[in-house]
Amino acid sequence: METIYDWLELQVSKYSDVLTLINLGNSYEGVPVKGVKLSRKSGNTGVFLEGGIHAREWISPATATFFLNQLLTSTNPEIIHLAENFDWYVFPIVNPDGYKFTFESDRMWRKTRKPNGLCRGADLNRNFDSNWNTTGSSSDPCRYDFAGASAESEPEAKLITNFIKENKDKARIRTYIALHSYSQLMMFPYGHTADKPYNYDDLHQIGTKAITALAKRYGTKFQTGSIHEIIYPSSGGSMDWAYEEAKVPVAFTIELRGPPDSTDMFILSADQITPVGLEITDAFIALFTEAQRLGYYN
Numbered sequence: 001m002e003t004i005y006d007w008l009e010l011q012v013s014k015y016s017d018v019l020t021l022i023n024l025g026n027s028y029e030g031v032p033v034k035g036v037k038l039s040r041k042s043g044n045t046g047v048f049l050e051g052g053i054h055a056r057e058w059i060s061p062a063t064a065t066f067f068l069n070q071l072l073t074s075t076n077p078e079i080i081h082l083a084e085n086f087d088w089y090v091f092p093i094v095n096p097d098g099y100k101f102t103f104e105s106d107r108m109w110r111k112t113r114k115p116n117g118l119c120r121g122a123d124l125n126r127n128f129d130s131n132w133n134t135t136g137s138s139s140d141p142c143r144y145d146f147a148g149a150s151a152e153s154e155p156e157a158k159l160i161t162n163f164i165k166e167n168k169d170k171a172r173i174r175t176y177i178a179l180h181s182y183s184q185l186m187m188f189p190y191g192h193t194a195d196k197p198y199n200y201d202d203l204h205q206i207g208t209k210a211i212t213a214l215a216k217r218y219g220t221k222f223q224t225g226s227i228h229e230i231i232y233p234s235s236g237g238s239m240d241w242a243y244e245e246a247k248v249p250v251a252f253t254i255e256l257r258g259p260p261d262s263t264d265m266f267i268l269s270a271d272q273i274t275p276v277g278l279e280i281t282d283a284f285i286a287l288f289t290e291a292q293r294l295g296y297y298n
């Protein structure tokens with residue numbers, strides 16, 4: 001976490017004309033949730049890129065920072081296009097207490113760290129105020145998918161929703177992407193019901209373009225579909241809130257490598273960071289191209 005935060009600060013000093021540091025506020029344990037805004041011109045629509053909501057999914061913060069570095073340094077015209085024509089709000093570690101805990105005590109920790117009776121932490125991706133605790137989450141504080149004592153009981157959830165509520169209109173946030181692992185899935189709403197959202201066909205088409213582009217580089221196979229249909233029912237996720245409550249129309253939750261039958265699960269070797277970063281960059285190029293074509297950023 002210190003390495004990532006130091007790196008963010010360094011980039012902000014290096015690219016001070018286009019990059020600003022954003023501190024969303026403090027976690028339960030008093031750790032800042034830091035991110036950046038990259039804006040190269042006025043009038044862009046905004047993208048919120050979320051990493052590290054689940055502590056043990058280490059490839060998520062790594063991919064968020066890798067991609068930010070691409071936006072800052074790439075000479076590929078398609079990446080330059082993304083960097084120039086969108087405002088990027090990148091938060092690599094939205095659950096800093098949990099992330100720290102996976103380095104210091106328990107590599108497989110998933111939740112936040114706030115105490116609830118005898119157990120600690122809520123699943124931050126079940127704590128948002130969107131069909132909160134209706135399906136695929138638990139009321140038992142000792143379970144890995146504990147929804148929290150109430151919607152937004154975790155300060156880290158509130159930091160995100162406050163920021164989006166305050167900035168959504170002026171920042172024109174039209175895209176929300178949450179990075180997770182593993183299973184190689186490009187998922188969109190809904191999570192809480194099998195019903196299809198109003199723009200299901202568009203999101204499916206955007207997802208299909210993205211995973212097709214992703215597969216071209218190394219042959220990595222992803223699937224796309226709604227959360228409900230391709231992983232399992234779940235409610236109260238950050239993306240669900242962004243889509244349903246904040247009305248952000250292009251909303252994806254991406255499960256990065258490894259494959260669904262991985263035995264290493266959340267443990268990827270460091271030499272996977274670059275290939276995952278490059279294939280997800282390809283996916284993002286296709287995602288934004290298609291969403292643009294469908295009129296989401298006009």
Ligand code: 0X9
Nearest residue numbers: 125180181191227234235237240
């Ligand atoms: O369970 C989750 O939160 C996500 N899978 S993970 O293995 N990374 O924990 C996927 C489901 C996302 N669900 C909603 N946004 N509702």
Ligand code: ZN
Nearest residue numbers: 054057180181
């Ligand atoms: Zn996750």
